[in-house]
Amino acid sequence: MILCDERMVDGMTRKLSISLPDDVAKVLDDVDNASAYIAEAIVMRRERDTVAAMLKRHGHVVTAEGVAAWRERLAEMDRRKAARRAEVEK
Amino acid sequence: MIRVILDASAIATYAAREPDSMSVSELIAQVAETNDAVGVPALAFIAAFQASSPEAREVLEDFVSSAPQSIKLLALQGEDTPTVASMCDDLAADKVHALIESSRYDAYVASYDVWPMARFAHEDDLIQLK
Numbered sequence: 001m002i003l004c005d006e007r008m009v010d011g012m013t014r015k016l017s018i019s020l021p022d023d024v025a026k027v028l029d030d031v032d033n034a035s036a037y038i039a040e041a042i043v044m045r046r047e048r049d050t051v052a053a054m055l056k057r058h059g060h061v062v063t064a065e066g067v068a069a070w071r072e073r074l075a076e077m078d079r080r081k082a083a084r085r086a087e088v089e090k
Numbered sequence: 091m092i093r094v095i096l097d098a099s100a101i102a103t104y105a106a107r108e109p110d111s112m113s114v115s116e117l118i119a120q121v122a123e124t125n126d127a128v129g130v131p132a133l134a135f136i137a138a139f140q141a142s143s144p145e146a147r148e149v150l151e152d153f154v155s156s157a158p159q160s161i162k163l164l165a166l167q168g169e170d171t172p173t174v175a176s177m178c179d180d181l182a183a184d185k186v187h188a189l190i191e192s193s194r195y196d197a198y199v200a201s202y203d204v205w206p207m208a209r210f211a212h213e214d215d216l217i218q219l220k
Contacts, residue, residue: 044125047159051122054156055115058149059107066116067123073217074093074120077198080214
């Protein structure tokens with residue numbers, strides 16, 4: 001669970017006090033700009049949600065298995081491409 | 091990063107919600123999962139639009155406007171136009187545009203009909219949808 005309270009800093013940003021699980025918060029210990037890191041994560045999540053909503057709106061049912069199959073297939077294609085290029089560079 | 095380029099067959103099948111379209115929708119979901127993007131060449135979009143029903147055309151319009159970070163409509167650049175024209179006797183314009191963008195972004199081309207492109211691209215750069 002994430003808890004937060006917020007204050008307006010100016011028209012462009014809001015200052016939030018958030019509570020994170022220990023293991024999640026620990027990630028932020030090693031980043032230079034925690035706010036930027038969190039903001040980027042939120043933007044990325046929002047975009048994924050936007051795509052998921054669009055697919056649903058268009059009548060497409062996406063399965064976790066189907067997405068996982070593409071993940072594996074693209075990773076394999078990436079490996080083949082990298083190997084091909086390495087061969088060319090020899 | 092643009093990871094996959096769709097040709098007209100992929101776009102039209104998606105919009106028509108044909109039984110096969112799950113393949114392309116799950117590909118789109120996977121690309122979005124890694125915060126990469128799917129490229130939609132303008133000529134492929136136009137060809138798919140021409141081949142689509144009024145209902146599917148509404149889907150297409152929504153498709154290229156809903157998630158601009160993940161679904162990127164790619165204009166045909168001026169300098170690429172002669173290439174498309176010179177190849178139009180051998181390959182449909184939407185596929186030529188898809189191959190050009192594939193080369194530009196180092197992305198794969200996904201299609202329900204890849205074989206016409208096999209003469210012009212390495213097979214490992216083409217994704218046969220099914």
